[in-house]
Amino acid sequence: MTVTAVRKDPEKLTVTLDAAFEASPERVWQLWADPRQLERWWGPPTYPATVTAHDLRSGGRVEYHMTGPEGDQSRGYWEILEANAPHRLVFRDGFADADGRPNSDMPINEVRVMINEVGGGQTRMSIESIFPDAAAMEQLLAMGMEQGLREAVGQVDAILAEDVASTPGR
Amino acid sequence: MFGALADATRRDIVRRAIEGEEGVAELAEHYPMSFAAVQKHIAILERAGMVTKERIGRRKVVRTNLEGLRRARRLLDQYEELWRGRVTRMSALVTDET
Numbered sequence: 559m560t561v562t563a564v565r566k567d568p569e570k571l572t573v574t575l576d577a578a579f580e581a582s583p584e585r586v587w588q589l590w591a592d593p594r595q596l597e598r599w600w601g602p603p604t605y606p607a608t609v610t611a612h613d614l615r616s617g618g619r620v621e622y623h624m625t626g627p628e629g630d631q632s633r634g635y636w637e638i639l640e641a642n643a644p645h646r647l648v649f650r651d652g653f654a655d656a657d658g659r660p661n662s663d664m665p666i667n668e669v670r671v672m673i674n675e676v677g678g679g680q681t682r683m684s685i686e687s688i689f690p691d692a693a694a695m696e697q698l699l700a701m702g703m704e705q706g707l708r709e710a711v712g713q714v715d716a717i718l719a720e721d722v723a724s725t726p727g728r
Numbered sequence: 729m730f731g732a733l734a735d736a737t738r739r740d741i742v743r744r745a746i747e748g749e750e751g752v753a754e755l756a757e758h759y760p761m762s763f764a765a766v767q768k769h770i771a772i773l774e775r776a777g778m779v780t781k782e783r784i785g786r787r788k789v790v791r792t793n794l795e796g797l798r799r800a801r802r803l804l805d806q807y808e809e810l811w812r813g814r815v816t817r818m819s820a821l822v823t824d825e826t
Contacts, residue, residue, distance in 0.1 A: 560819040561812055566804040569739050573807045577815045581822045589818050599817035685811060691776070 562682070571689040576682060583673045583681045587644030590614065590671065597622075614641050620649070621658060633658060639668075647671040665690060737761075738769050738778075741790070745779050748791035752781075755790060 563576040579586050589595050593609035601607035601624045611621035620636040633654040640648035652666040670686040737759060744755060756766035770790055773779040781788050 561815050564808055566808065569742060571804075573804050573811070575808065575811045575815065577819070579819060579822050585822060586818075589821060595821060598821055599814050602813055685815075687807060687811070 571691065572686055574684060574686040576684050578676070579681045579683065580679060581681055582679075583644040583675050586673050586681050586683055590647055591643065593620075596620075600624075614638060614643075614647070616640050621654070631656075635660060645673050647673075735769070737766075738773055741766075741769060741773060742778055742792050745790045745792040746794070748782070748789055751787055751789050 560577045560579065561575055562578050563574075565574040566572070589599065591614050593612040596612075597607050597609050600609075600622065605624045605626050607622045607624050609620065609622045611619060613619055616638055618638045618641070620638070621633070622635070623631045623633045625631050633656065634651065635654050635658075636649040636651055638647070638649045640646060648668070648670045650666045650668050653661045655661050667690070668688045670688070672684045672686075674682050674684075676682045740758075741755060744750065744758065752767055752770055753763065755770070756763045759766055770779065770781075774781065777793055779790050779792050782791050
């Protein structure tokens with residue numbers, strides 16, 4: 559199991575995942591810094607990503623689109639707020655129109671990545687996602703689901719049912 | 729709703745209001761700030777749908793909207809799944825070479 563810890567804060571609307579890799583920080587940084595590698599993990603196999611612009615410096619931009627099984631495409635971009643190879647990357651992930659312009663009707667979430675050597679040839683990567691509000695999160699996840707997260711929906715329904723059952727009556 | 733929970737005092741109010749027993753004046757006593765300032769925080773939370781004011785007998789108490797928090801929790805669960813998938817693919821990429 560590569561994911562070593564997950565922290566979720568429903569009040570602050572953040573999710574943090576810690577992951578461990580048997581590799582150097584430089585190698586882990588390449589997952590983000592090399593657009594061809596980024597393409598191989600950003601989207602699920604059913605919605606692969608194609609990176610069309612990639613300037614991983616603070617103030618720089620990354621542009622991509624994801625292509626679905628029906629040939630449908632959705633465009634996104636990153637606005638790089640901070641890039642400090644191989645340790646720290648902070649960016650805003652947003653949606654773009656068909657012509658590549660940021661779509662301001664869609665929510666933006668901020669992602670903070672920290673990469674650190676922990677010894678024994680291992681590197682820890684911590685990914686923190688911050689949402690502006692619950693509505694934004696819902697919208698983002700609705701998109702995420704279209705992009706290959708459908709299998710999670712059944713689980714969510716189960717949790718929903720559980721929640722209703724355990725709600726104390728007033 | 730933007731930023732309603734980005735403030736430590738407001739998060740604390742949300743925690744205290746889970747019990748749903750205190751009114752604005754009682755809540756205000758917990759914080760080293762004016763009644764008006766606390767009232768303002770509660771108004772922001774109310775607009776964001778994080779708390780409601782409910783009349784219980786003669787009193788009006790502030791109560792956390794638990795369904796709102798649960799919804800946030802469920803959404804975070806799904807977001808976790810999305811990133812777990814990504815990390816699994818990253819790991820496969822890194823291991824491929826070794």
